[in-house]
Amino acid sequence: MSMSSDQVQQHMMIYLEATDCQIIEKSPYHITVKLSPQADKQLTNRPYYWGFVERTGVDPETLCYTFVFDPERYTVPDVKPAPVMNSEGIPQDSILSRYFDVTPTMPRMGPGRILREDVNYGSQRLQQIWDAARREGSSVYLFEEPGILQRRALFSAAYEPWLAVCFKVEMTCDVKKEQLHFMGISLLSGVITEDFRQQLVGRSLSPRIPENVHINPAELSLGKAAEQLQSNLISSLGQLDYQWADQAQERLKDELVIIDGYYEHMMNDPDEEKNNHIREQYDARRSEMAWQYEPKVKLSAITCGLFHLRPMQ
Numbered sequence: 001m002s003m004s005s006d007q008v009q010q011h012m013m014i015y016l017e018a019t020d021c022q023i024i025e026k027s028p029y030h031i032t033v034k035l036s037p038q039a040d041k042q043l044t045n046r047p048y049y050w051g052f053v054e055r056t057g058v059d060p061e062t063l064c065y066t067f068v069f070d071p072e073r074y075t076v077p078d079v080k081p082a083p084v085m086n087s088e089g090i091p092q093d094s095i096l097s098r099y100f101d102v103t104p105t106m107p108r109m110g111p112g113r114i115l116r117e118d119v120n121y122g123s124q125r126l127q128q129i130w131d132a133a134r135r136e137g138s139s140v141y142l143f144e145e146p147g148i149l150q151r152r153a154l155f156s157a158a159y160e161p162w163l164a165v166c167f168k169v170e171m172t173c174d175v176k177k178e179q180l181h182f183m184g185i186s187l188l189s190g191v192i193t194e195d196f197r198q199q200l201v202g203r204s205l206s207p208r209i210p211e212n213v214h215i216n217p218a219e220l221s222l223g224k225a226a227e228q229l230q231s232n233l234i235s236s237l238g239q240l241d242y243q244w245a246d247q248a249q250e251r252l253k254d255e256l257v258i259i260d261g262y263y264e265h266m267m268n269d270p271d272e273e274k275n276n277h278i279r280e281q282y283d284a285r286r287s288e289m290a291w292q293y294e295p296k297v298k299l300s301a302i303t304c305g306l307f308h309l310r311p312m313q
Helices: 005-018 037-043 047-056 095-100 124-136 148-152 222-237 243-264 272-293
Strands: 022-027 030-034 064-068 114-118 139-144 157-172 176-186 213-215 296-309
Touching: 005 030, 005 124, 037 124, 157 222, 176 222, 222 296, 243 272
Parallel strands: 064 114, 139 296, 157 213
Antiparallel strands: 022 030, 030 064, 157 176, 157 296
16 A cells, blocks of 8 residues: 555645644645644653643643655755754743743754655654544534524424444454444434434534534433443344355355364373373464454444434424
């Protein structure tokens, strides 16, 4: 697998916009951005700085980066004087300097607050952003955007809370099959939809609660709702054809017969130490075949979210 510079830039933009970073400058070859506090915490590895900010309650000074996706075509802008940076990337005349009376001894020429990084497929920065997206994207909290008429309406609209879970079902033996089930349950009525994607068709979603709406209080707890979704899915899985599992058991029996036949005459060796060694090999081989061929069904939740939606008409 590989990615073009355009694809890398698209992935970066999705992350930067999702974390509310401020785009300062953009071209087909680069992005200059001032990180949001969320992105700064995830990307810059400055735990001591953020610990200071959280303890004192001062306004944070996030870092700026120029991410370059095509170094050969990117033209470096004119360089201006900038303050001296310490090892954590903090300007010496920043809030830490003001609090601890540290002043810069001399200015220097260079990018200063704007740090440059070349980003391509396989780079550590891109992998870091993917890792952050996986952590933050494991659960979402979204609201449906109301129409223009609702924003101007006299009375607020009542939204219905839904718990949605994307389950992964793994059916394995000597072959493997995976299924994804994106299910949802209304926390108000308990109604379950087995394809929650259809509930989202045509709806615009936002992480911020819109104006002139209110959320109906939930009748189901999140724990109870999750249990009902899982029970519903297990019931549906019970209706499937499991002929593949029976066939896997038959293949396992055939493999065990072959192993038994191979080791049968070898385990009668008069040398007890050698015989014990062969017995260990025999048991290990049978265990290996059982692990490979025995049918297994594994159910796991990979993502979930709370969605606040207008009731379906």
